[in-house]
Amino acid sequence: MSETQKVSVKIEEVKPKVLYHASANRNLEVLEPRAETVRDQNEGPVVFASPDKAGVTKFIVPAKDSWTRMGSFGDVHFHVISDRKRYEEADKGGTIYHLSPNTFELHTEYGGGKDQWTSMVAVEPIDREDYESGFQAQLDNGVQVFFVDKETFGRIDKSDDHGNAILRTLESENKVRNINPKEIPPLTR
Secondary structure, three states: OOOOOOOOOOOOOOOOOOEEEEEOOOOOOOEOOEOOOOOOOOOOOEEEEEOOHHHHHHHOOOOOOOOEEEEEEOOEEEEEEOOHHHHHHHOOOEEEEEEOOOOOEEOHHHOOHHHOEEEOOOEOOOEEEEEOOHHHHHHHOOOEEEEOOHHHHHHHHHOOOOOHHHHOOOOOHHHHHOOOOOOOOOOOO
């Protein structure tokens, strides 16, 4: 094979043994497909789930993009909150539902990479973890939580690196409380 020939490799995703879905609603017997949060209008109603339990804990507390940002750098999840009082008032706890992956598929064309699996049919949980506080669930599962003022939030929001350089200078609540503190890794280019 010459150096100019292209080699095509198909990478097949292996379904995880379990997927997770977090909700402020602790009484779900069945998770129904919904279209409230859509990645793409063509996708339709789905149940979202992820093999990354830490990642889903960020969704226990209902929050809006106008005052929170969440994501991950490498394997370190973060949640930036600019209105602590509003967040604490919204935090009523919730549940992480464990789901069988049988009806879930990975559609990377809609974004979300390897961590956003979807089912177009209703799903019954196979197990559950209840939390009295979504904030505590994040700390316990290693999500680095940052409460910041509005000015810092604005700088993070406008930054070219999704706030990476700024977050690396801040102290997470995890570090303050010594609960699963992790350093935000620098971006590699």
